[in-house]
Amino acid sequence: MYNDKVMDHFFNPRNVGEMENPDGVGQVGNPICGDVMRVQIRVKDNRIEDVKFKTFGCGAAIATSSMVTELVKGLTLDEAMEVSNKTVAEALGGLPPQKMHCSNLAADALHEAIKDYRSKAAAAR
Template identity: 65%
Template structure:
């Protein structure tokens, strides 16, 4: 059963779309379920001014994308890096256990977009690791 917040973000997603001249773009997927998430960032002076997403996946994947974008807009790149899948789930009042991987997709798509931003601007973001293409790599570690 999904929370009201999950249903709201699925039915009325925030920040859906793309940013043509994005400063950072990150794409991750999950081969097991077929979900793919792409996050676009517009950054000025180290602060995320705009963020959009495109997600191919289930309702939980759309909802976690929507919530994650709301959580990083207006934040510094360092603050955005600290947005975890657990924080996304809490902000949505939880997810069913079989949908936890959707929140991990959102976290990793943000990290991948931050990585792309850092590479394009030749900067280092403390604690940022190279992105994964498939979150199964992370799920296997945990």
């Protein structure tokens, strides 16, 4: 069902965990549909210096979470906002069709984290 790259990210996920005092947090999904992803970011000079995730979900949910963290580390916030769910799925070499909608939300979680950071930063100004 899943290709080797997806399975690699599922069995050996990158950047799992939580950080203390993250600069931005984003969470998407819903326990009712079975996938919830939480992404935390640390921002320095408008770049994503560090990123962590925690995910409740299926193989695709965990693999896409891992992949998005790998893709955006070191990018500017604007560049990271350009990374879409589609980008993540492509970077994984594709996902089974039934997983494209329900379990491919990791980029959305990241975007929420960036928006969270930006709104906090705007409020602090």
